[in-house]
Amino acid sequence: MTNSYIALEGVSFVLPDGTPLFSQLNETFDSRPTGLVGRNGVGKSVLSQILAGKISPSSGRCTRSGMAYYLAQQILYPPTAKVADLAGVRPIIDALERIERGCVSAADFDMVSHHWDIRQRLQHELEQCELGHVSATTLASQLSGGESMRVALIGAWLSEADFLILDEPSNHLDRAHRKVLIAQLQRWQAGLLVVSHDRELLESMQRIVELSSIGLNNYGGNYSVYKQLKSQEVQLAQQQLEQRKHERQREEKNLRDQKERLEKRQSRGNRHGREANQAKILLGGQKQRSETSAGKLNQRQLAAHELLNQRVRDAANLVEENVAIVVHSLEVNVPSKRQVAVLHEVQLPFVPGLLSPLNLAISAQQRIGVVGRNGCGKSTLLKVLAGHLQPLRGVCQVPHGVALLDQHLTNLDPQRTVLEQMFKANRTAGEADLRMRLAQLGLDAQKIQIASGFLSGGERLKAALACVLYADPTPQLLLLDEPSNHLDLPSLQALEMMLRSYQGAMIAVSHDEVFLNNLNLTGRLSATDSEWQFQVW
Template sequence: MSQPTFHDPAVIATGLSYAWPDGTPVLDGLDFSVTPGRTGLIGRNGSGKSTLLRLVAGDLTPDAGQVRIRGTLGYLPQRLPLDVELPVDVALGIAGPRRALHAIERGEVTEENYAAVGEQWDVEERAQAELDRLGLGHLGLDRRLAELSGGEAILLGLAGQLLRGPDVLLLDEPTNNLDTGARERLHQAVTEFRGTLVVVSHDRALLDLVDSVAELRDGEVNWFGGNFSAYEEALAVAQEAAHRDVRVAESDLRRQRRELVDTQVKLARRQRYGQKMFDQKREPKIVMGARRRAAEQSAGRLRNEHEEKVRLARERLSEAELAVRDDDEIRVDLPATEVPAGRTVLSLMDLLPRYADPLGPRVDLELRGPERVALVGPNGSGKTTLLRTIVGELGPVAGEVHAPVPIRYLPQRLDLLDEEASVVANAARFAPQATPNALRARLARFLFRGARADQPVGTLSGGERFRAALAALLLAEPAPQLLLLDEPTNNLDLAGVRQLTTALAGYRGALIVVSHDRRFLAELGIDRTVTLGR
């Protein structure tokens, strides 16, 4: 990787426009440039962050505009397109030179093998060093990807990108599925990266490692110097000023309206007096007519003047309101999910899930009433497997699962939704007895209003897709009294995490959540924590 110069932009996007196949615009004429250093790209779900990264990476073709990259490019998407049957060395991109190197060591000294190795005589040592740095030293280069956890797959993808030594590196939600230790190793790798890095993330700790924040909002990019904490402070100051401007503009509009009313009353009073004088004919008709016309012209000017003041006051209020952020929140009341305090909702007795160590500890767990349990543990400890066992997707090797209440499970990959169907059609699958109007009214509370409810799921952003899946589960019939969530904040921006927290505030059943997001768990009101893999 070449040493960057910290002046010229390393990424230049001009006039970028892109729309989904159904015509929904995502970006329209966007100009975006990034200089060397670490940049955090943030924005609400659906604002186009991942789409922008995919356009820069060449994974999508813009409808208009172009992207120029100075140097070599690396890209780690949210969803790694990895074939589970591939070995680790293929995923790292070193299988060719590695095979050629082994062939030469066996005596197959051919021109083709030397060309395949090139300058990479230490390819295995470098690969192993990168794996060690990211906590994957236990992986053999011949191991199959099917044996890796979701977190290990992400770190492996990052290792592959870092081995290529890119000048520009794009990371899209890289801490998804990572446990605490893995997150810390990824944070360290980000800190040590020398070049141009653009990261989309909801991980506050990761965003506090960047040099600048680029916020994509309403189709434009606004830049803030410093890390995410500095961005929040600057935003708080700006929003306080914006709210103050709104209050001033509202006060001015009320004053202008009062003055307009007062003026209209005075003019009406003056008009009545003039009419009275005219009726009494105290002066010559021609004089009184001239006075009436002059009074009407004066009244018209005065009325127009005050109406113009009201219009300008309204415009000032509208401009002030535009600066105030209105990030909608999900607030739902779900009484049908309520569970009495003493009722048993789940019993796990001497449970040995599939893929677990046969000599490892068995799982015994009992949930009563609306308990909220955090299921934690390192990557590969079996958290997702346990959730799938509870809902019956996997049969246990030994032990029993007893759940006498309706259960719903939201997996990491959100694959419970039909990509081709609309949001409202997906919700109808889970609540077939509900009328279309009732479903739309409920979905509106999850921020799918009007035409948004008719949008195909396949065109939604990661956060919108999550919101649609959550709505389908919480509005299901019968209502879930035990809800299982597997890394629910992975696809959410920071506003989305707040929306999820407020949505779950209206959920009255029992909850088991797998998450490495400590702040989210604290805000969720967890009653107890169960740790696997100890």
């Protein structure tokens, strides 16, 4: 294992509108495989780009021991992009082709360096990742989301970087390739930072670092260790805050009592002086001494108040500014035996292979998990059920209300605000109610009034989810395609809780086995190489 490192020294970042995203971060990321976690919108992707040298911090500095390779969570490419572009080796291949045509440019030789076999190495990695049917010149647009991510990960392995920084690398990968990814990361010998909410992937890390409103916190150990330590830390911080508040309340009462005793002594002294008919000069001196004592007491009490308030502020600074994520239960009044969808001898479009026709009757209150390799037709099945696609053969009947949340969030217009789109989805609810529901998902007043395209990946998913879940009328059949992608852990747990109590029918496509296990599924639909298999639980 190398001695790769990336160090943050007083790093802060301010958004273009002047809002501070995070400030004064100090941390060293060494060769230990590390998971970076945190809530949606807290700045994980921005921080990972700073660590990789893609963007500069607003203040402070970031130093690294060598080359860092960054893989973004959203793989964006133009329509003409090819597999070589996704893998990040297109410049090397282009330089190699120019040299082969007789070019003697020093820049091309520098670009190729020792990578004279880059085309062979790329094709070998493609075959190892079960992508032997594509080549460096294959158009990226012909790949599925999972295939695109696998090609992008191949680029990471070929980079020979001193430090890999991967942002949500397991998104869109099927179950088998998530296991392959974990195995590959365990073999990686250089520095590694993985930004993720994937609990199984985080379990394979050697330490977890969390970015929150109070900065970066380092937890030794994997996700299970982090979860236990984090729970204890939150509890202790809250207890300390309550203790400091109680101490302030008690001491403030003591200060009030002390002041009242002084005022009573002064009142008695003034009354006694008048009754004893003392000379005015003596009374004046007594009054001056009394006022001096009162002034000194006031100064001491102001200092004591400030000290007490500061102790409360210090304790409060250790408590994260985390608002509980709430996903409201959906009221669906459908008889449990009513069928909400029927598939009869359905052959799906765009699905290669020999999958047998699908026959399935779905009744209300059924919760079905759909699993299978990338490209087997899981997303296509949901689109057919939603009426967005027609089957090649067979009949699909969905007589009642259906709502689809696809993995590309096509129900969300990136040019329009979240609030506008919520009004469109639900015209009966009042604005205050819609704002409240969005706020409880972690979308504050500012974020719901900007174009949704400017939100983070997790925030866009929450917005799209809200437009589906809180639509009027409430869907009787809920179709979810990889809903756990991009969601932070508190939001994911809140979604799981709501879906467990959802009384309508639900079909969830997911490669996240932990997520599926937490839904209290009533059955599982699996796509094998030759047929669909449905198992009732």
